[in-house]
Amino acid sequence: MKLKPKHLVLFLILTALVVFPLLKTHSPAGIPVMSPIGLVELKTTFPKAPERMPVYRVVGGEIIETISNSSPEYWKVRKNLPSEEEAVEIALKALERYGGVPEDAVLRGVRAEYVSYMDSSAGEVGREPTLVVVSFKREINGFPVVGPGGEITVFIGENGTVVDLVKIWRKLEYTKDVRIISPQKAYELLQNGDVLRKPMGKLDLEVVKIEPGYYAGGIGERQDYYYPVWIFHCRDGFGKNITLAVSALAEVVGG
Template structure:
């Protein structure tokens, strides 16, 4: 075993407006017909449906033709995988968009992915591919780079046209060595973190961590990626992958302060008389024009952090509720670890989960459900929420819930993505008793601190709920996870929704930030969409 591993000092790419304008020309052929603006994290160029953004922290790029990317209404004639590789390679080299890497850095084998759409109507399911994606991962010698901050992705639409480009590479400016930590010590550390769970299997491998493009990063450093499966009752659950320091350079793993014990009598505060009147009248459709200064919208979060060995979950959940609180929303709940009761999602959902408009969970999950805490058995199984949409139903959306996000290792696996994933439309249809969209992953993912914050930020910026979630996942998770089917090897982010004639939540925006569909009660069809991270 080596005694040391190299650490690399980094600098961001050019983040100037001049480079942004040049990227608009290179990617979409835009010239002077655009407008410039700034967000909290970057500089933005927009021309009608074309968006190009540079991240201030890294110089990485996000570019999308928003009329084409992640749009089930678009019918595209797509290139095959081999042609897509050739088109993407020619595009990157012609436009000079593939950063030149010097040894020991190189590009790994491209990953072919894309966006898939599934629709079930009248008892029949149809699957359709919406785009093709070519992802270029980065390697350090033979060690992969993970973390979402290095992959370059080209998205191809109708007849091979470029409809998306994302990624970047921070420039390496210096190198030094750090003493390597022995694998047996890391294994001992991992099992200490997971001591509250029944671990069934474990393995780990080396990687380098590249932070998401919107995050400042001074050093590229090695980590051990730790993978494990735990048993919760009758469920085998693949855990979110945890990264532990591979050298004494660090960084150390830190957890937030534990929450005080939750009072049994706790209930969310009443937010406004206007909301009560709205719900009493059947929760009429609300729109940006109808919003008032009281903003009677609500958010909440449940999370498994220290009890599940996840150092990122608490900050991940806090970022979500902080963003909505800053927008004037009421925060109904923020329950973590032993306070994140399963009963909030089922027996007492009218008081908690279904009392909020937007709910975010982060922790551990599989395709069948996600881990919560007692009372009850501590695992919310799809079989516990009903066999299908009911009218009137008694779970999610019957009262108030529009959107739920499960930031974990599921629950949207499907045979369309990998063998053994089952049929997500049959498995989770019982969740929709008026709820609009269920979002999550269809593969094993990495623990992190940023999903909740970025999801809310993009939604507050005017993107649709699904676009906000898909972009968040693309920027944070790597394209592959090293796992076998049905939980890998590609990392899929997904969304499932239901509708009927005249009601389709696919283009829902957050309240106050765009249009929202009527509640899809008595739905006549179910749909799902996934894209590779």
């Protein structure tokens, strides 16, 4: 059926009313938005935000501790691995020679790592244990720290042998409080792809939790200050947890 001119105009107007809202750069909860980092959808509510948060200066440089091992063989199949309780005790003992566990460190969790293989004769996919990993995360006055420099990781193998240990910890000193942006504004920045550490490739992300905190860079990343960030806890299309951070500064802060 051929539309008359006046009907065609009405059709175009109605189409615009339906389509244009879907093309908005920013969206409320429940409406996915395509961003430079992938498809982003808000699946949680915005938390109550503090008006100001502290800034901390790094003093004395960064502390990086690691066991010197050129080939830890993370994917080697290992037997007789410790239980979760035993692994925590082994990790605490191993950290004693590196100054122990800092006061602002919190046990993040214990997990077993596995290596997968294909049994060509049986046509089945199997997996074998390789390591038990104990990790500690950092909290600064109750605020979580994310990023590669905000944790301690101990890799434990057969018979309680510590295969590797990575500790990146910076001593901090309070400097001042600064104003921060709202979580709504931070979500807009996330949709624009303005994150501190961009993921590899584009992802389908569901934001399941938002909270204020701090970001810590990894080995080789110079960091003189810890500034507030908004932390977005996400799940990707495969159910994997992804954490992204957006600067929370509402004002220009001098070094």
